[in-house]
Amino acid sequence: MEYKNVIPTKEEFYQLYETTGWNARYGFTQDDLFISINKSWYLVSVYDSKKLIGFGRIVSDGIYQTFIGDLIIHPDYQKRGIGSKVLNLLIEKCKSSGIKWVQLTSAKGKAEFYKKHGFQERPADGPGMERLLY
Numbered sequence: 001m002e003y004k005n006v007i008p009t010k011e012e013f014y015q016l017y018e019t020t021g022w023n024a025r026y027g028f029t030q031d032d033l034f035i036s037i038n039k040s041w042y043l044v045s046v047y048d049s050k051k052l053i054g055f056g057r058i059v060s061d062g063i064y065q066t067f068i069g070d071l072i073i074h075p076d077y078q079k080r081g082i083g084s085k086v087l088n089l090l091i092e093k094c095k096s097s098g099i100k101w102v103q104l105t106s107a108k109g110k111a112e113f114y115k116k117h118g119f120q121e122r123p124a125d126g127p128g129m130e131r132l133l134y
Helices: 010-018 030-038 082-096 111-116
Strands: 002-004 042-048 051-060 066-073
Touching: 002 082, 010 030, 010 051, 042 082, 051 082, 066 082, 082 111
Parallel strands: none
Antiparallel strands: 002 042, 042 051, 051 066
């Protein structure tokens, strides 16, 4: 596996993103997703040979607000430590930049993965919120 700080092609990213099932709800185009990943503060792309099999990114102002926006590992490559490696690379970038607080929204059934890496659920009296705009 090769871990790189490079933006994948829009086709590569779209194919990986489609493996999550998230797009059934949102309907993003290849262009939509490519524009969004190009606005990342930091990202890691994982390749097996020339195939994109993993991706993680941070959206941040570089000081105060930091959010792990995506952490995607192709289903055929899950449970091999790749997601942990990507998450650790993202966290190390934050630490080396002096960032003190990292936020994320966990996909359904993935909270335990993040807990293993030191993340905590927000208290019930201070949960995150969302607003769908469609």
